[in-house]
Amino acid sequence: MLLNEMNPSIKALSIVVGILMLSFFFDPVTPLLSFLLTIAITFIFGKVSFKKWIFLFLPFLFMAVVYVWSALLFPRVDPGDHILWEWQFITVTEEGLERSISLGLRVLSFASLSLLFALTTNPIHFLLSLMQQCRLSPKIAYSIMAGYQFLPLMKEEMEIIRGAHRVRGAGRSHTLSDKIKQIKKYAIPLLASGIRKAERTAIAMESKGFTGEPNREFYKVIPVTKKDWLLSCMLIGVVILSVYVSFKLGHLSLYRGEL
Structure with missing residues (x-):
């Protein structure tokens, strides 16, 4: 499949760029769209076992639920927030609910991108690519x-x-x-x-004559092709498309370092 054959260094760079771009936005629509599109790309363009993906995804789902639950139990209530439900020390506001859902979806979006890389990348090929393209010692x-x-x-x-x-x-x-x-x-x-x-x-x-010199010949060469850059644009384009749709729907919000 295309993702399994993609250059690992280019793939890793694309995933890191995508995660960094997502970290600048804090609204429920952007990570939700990115999460759904990433899952679709993973199974359409990658050879991934669905059972294995679910097994590895469950801990992240549990983590997201914990984040959402903790954000609801200990919210930041600002003057003018719309209260949806209040009971004793628990106060659920519309703004707090949106922040907690956004936090949980960010976790799921980051997890889906990470699993895409982990399940479609050969570790040995990744290290060879780091030596050949990134000049790793x-x-x-x-x-x-x-x-x-x-x-x-x-x-x-x-x-x-x-x-x-x-x-x-x-x-x-x-x-x-x-x-x-x-x-x-x-x-x-x-x-x-x-x-x-x-x-x-x-x-x-x-x-066998191994000296650790960077200028060496490799039995297996990991090339960089046009297909790798096209797939890289597709992975980064997932985030850009999610941001654009969220902006058009009027939900786009930048992360200001507070919850």
Whole structure:
């Protein structure tokens, strides 16, 4: 799909620009339109599993609900606000409701843009793109790539150590102090294994002639094409279109640093 094949650095730049543009506006229409259009682009132009997207989106939805609820419980009531409902210490005004909904929709809009990047980007290709287009130091990039490759191995070793402890009858913990001691028993072997893997990786990279110089040849080249810039304009255009529609509807409002 187009988004999965897009240059990761250009995609990241487009997402960052879109989020920065959205942060300047604080009305319910702009983030709502941006949120809906971003979801449509994600599934139309990207190869994304709907179940995985929902699973990753739920924490952000919960966060947005918490923000809306807290903003309603502790509102800023200004003179002249239209009170919609009042009960004891809770006062819901029309302006406060609009601010709280705007805050929640901003969270969802930022989350949708972030998920678009995360679910349509290969981490290895992203690091290669950062080295080739953004001049990231190969020492830093390859260190991150090596650590990323170690994560599945660390999980397997964790299961092996846990199984060995259970065989010896030391795998059960009931109290908090026992669980802390158990974490220490797991941490030391994992740390030792990680150090050994890091040493072997360093020796292997040095034996292959890796010096960390920025001017180097790459086996896999991540190009920048016209298609990448067109997709970038589309991602940024989502925010611009949302701002324009909100302005035409008379709801556009700038963020003034207060809730």
